[in-house]
Amino acid sequence: MKYAILIVLIALLGYNSVYFEKLSDRNSKTSESFDFATYADSLYTQGLLKAETPIAIDQLLVEVKADQNRAFETYGNRLGIGNSAYFMVSVEGTVAEKTDGLLKVRDKSGTVWPVDTEFIFGNAIRDASRLVKLTDFKTNAEFNALSEALNSIIREEAIPEDLEELRQGDEVTVNGAIKLSKNEDLTIRVVPVQIDKP
Amino acid sequence: MNKELLKKSQSLLALFALCLVITLLSDKFMTTTNLWNVLRQISVNVCISVGMTLVVLMAGIDLSVGSVLAFSSAVCAGLLKSGLEFQSFDLFVGFTVLGGVLVALLVGLLMGLFNGFVITKFSIPPFVATLAMLTIARGATMLYTKGIPISNLGSSFEFIGSGWLLGIPLPVWISLIVVLVMVFVTKKTTFGRYIYAIGGNEKAAFLSGINVNRVKLWVYGLAGTMAAIGGVLVTSRLNSAQPNAGVSYELDSIAAVVIGGTSLSGGVGTVTGTVIGAAIIGVLNNGLVLLDVSPFWQQVVKGGVILLAVIIDRKSKGSK
Numbered sequence: 151m152k153y154a155i156l157i158v159l160i161a162l163l164g165y166n167s168v169y170f171e172k173l174s175d176r177n178s179k180t181s182e183s184f185d186f187a188t189y190a191d192s193l194y195t196q197g198l199l200k201a202e203t204p205i206a207i208d209q210l211l212v213e214v215k216a217d218q219n220r221a222f223e224t225y226g227n228r229l230g231i232g233n234s235a236y237f238m239v240s241v242e243g244t245v246a247e248k249t250d251g252l253l254k255v256r257d258k259s260g261t262v263w264p265v266d267t268e269f270i271f272g273n274a275i276r277d278a279s280r281l282v283k284l285t286d287f288k289t290n291a292e293f294n295a296l297s298e299a300l301n302s303i304i305r306e307e308a309i310p311e312d313l314e315e316l317r318q319g320d321e322v323t324v325n326g327a328i329k330l331s332k333n334e335d336l337t338i339r340v341v342p343v344q345i346d347k348p
Numbered sequence: 349m350n351k352e353l354l355k356k357s358q359s360l361l362a363l364f365a366l367c368l369v370i371t372l373l374s375d376k377f378m379t380t381t382n383l384w385n386v387l388r389q390i391s392v393n394v395c396i397s398v399g400m401t402l403v404v405l406m407a408g409i410d411l412s413v414g415s416v417l418a419f420s421s422a423v424c425a426g427l428l429k430s431g432l433e434f435q436s437f438d439l440f441v442g443f444t445v446l447g448g449v450l451v452a453l454l455v456g457l458l459m460g461l462f463n464g465f466v467i468t469k470f471s472i473p474p475f476v477a478t479l480a481m482l483t484i485a486r487g488a489t490m491l492y493t494k495g496i497p498i499s500n501l502g503s504s505f506e507f508i509g510s511g512w513l514l515g516i517p518l519p520v521w522i523s524l525i526v527v528l529v530m531v532f533v534t535k536k537t538t539f540g541r542y543i544y545a546i547g548g549n550e551k552a553a554f555l556s557g558i559n560v561n562r563v564k565l566w567v568y569g570l571a572g573t574m575a576a577i578g579g580v581l582v583t584s585r586l587n588s589a590q591p592n593a594g595v596s597y598e599l600d601s602i603a604a605v606v607i608g609g610t611s612l613s614g615g616v617g618t619v620t621g622t623v624i625g626a627a628i629i630g631v632l633n634n635g636l637v638l639l640d641v642s643p644f645w646q647q648v649v650k651g652g653v654i655l656l657a658v659i660i661d662r663k664s665k666g667s668k
Contacts, residue, residue, distance in 0.1 A: 167447030171440045173433055271496070291500040291587055298499060 186292075190299035194308070197281045198343050204238040204325055207263060207340070218332055226330070227280045234331040236278035241265070241324040241340060245316055253313070253345070255322055265324050265340040267313055270305040273297045274341040278327030304343060312345035321348055358660070359608055359624040366628060370635035377638055384517055388585070390630035391519035392578045394623055396597055397604040398530045399460075399574025401622040402567045404605050405534075405547045407614025408467070408474040410568065413575040413601055414594035415485035416459045420572075421579030422489050424452035425498040425589030428505055445505045452576045459485060460572020464565035482598070489591050499588035509585030519581045526577060530619045543567060547614025603650065604629050607657040628653070 205213075205225055213221040222228065226235030243257035251268035276282060276297040287293040316322065326342035370377045396413050403410045431442040443451065459481065466477040511518040534540035542563045545553040554560045578597070583589045608625025610617025632653060636646045 163446070163450060167444055167450055169442045169444065171442060173435065173438045173440045176440045291503075291506075294588075295500050 274327040391523040399571035412481035414597035417579035417594035420576035456576025464568030468561035
């Protein structure tokens, strides 16, 4: 009796835990739904790559020091009520070091800016771009899915291609996103959108 | 008698004192929104710490709970999001929320049982065996997720971590059920009494006929399952399984157990004490954030509180 009850319970849980579909039917259904990858791709090629050159990183920091609120308002994108915001910036200089996952760019003043070339995650690029708003999407999950798709294009296709030919000492221009906070000094790491060798 | 009562309720008094101090220093602490938020955050640690309590009661330790949490939640998220595809049979097996959660619990149970198996079969100290599992499970999580979060798991799953039931957040209900079940297990079942007996004197427990290895095996299994419940709560709250989820959660749970009065040498302690310990850690975390204390100082303060709890525990034992 005890085992019979156990078997019925397991069968009931199993029945309510999984469902079966034909893989081919499912794949055709999926292709009909909204395609974040295609949307992210057009956002990257038509939006980010064609956008005006963003403010130079050193110039931005000077402006933040002079009038923090104004600089955050003019160049940044702040989601919610937090003290931090994302900014699209450009870094011009020479390649000081190129290692796995990190590119160090030395600008004219000698400052070295770290650029993440492997760990491209989070919402920095989406939010710094100011091209999309949360209200354009039905749910937070969709808004985040776009970020994921955008990051994956940049991480897996664009940046590896840009990096291929790059050597130490090469001149380079990096456009990318950074995060700054109003009340603490965050370590600046550029999340790249594009790495150009002029 | 009064001294005994005072000793028993010292964690509770510490919690009240902490709440009072933070209320005086921050007007945001005693707001409904913040208190619900604190309870929601505590829920995860409560689930993990309750499992840890059973292990510590047996004079063991489980350092792998954070990684087990991460792996079980990653598997749950992966199955919910992508199911299983069998190309050669043209078959897709999808998982409902119930299915995903059950698999997560099963994964947690199996990993915990594996810990128990290694500890009992090969007589490896729990510290070493679970440390190895900590690394194995974290590596397995990274392999499974490829180091990338698994997101967008659906609103039904998100409801587990973010939903409300009868005006109370669902995670609070879940942790309450976990606590009630484990209070029952430790206080009213033979299995519970075996745990205390093994923690008090393992040799004596063995000589009196208790199957020590079997009890240990299931206690580690339960600790893994509790970690998996915590994993489901974290993942559903974020609607995303993070590969680095649960890092250092084992420390928070050990802290909750110790602060709650469970002796690291086993045999003494209660599940309710651990709940108070978890509440102290949660309130402390929340209070330090509200008071704008630097995260670095937060760690120092938390460490100090744990140290203080152990010193008080030792002193009270010494005075006996």
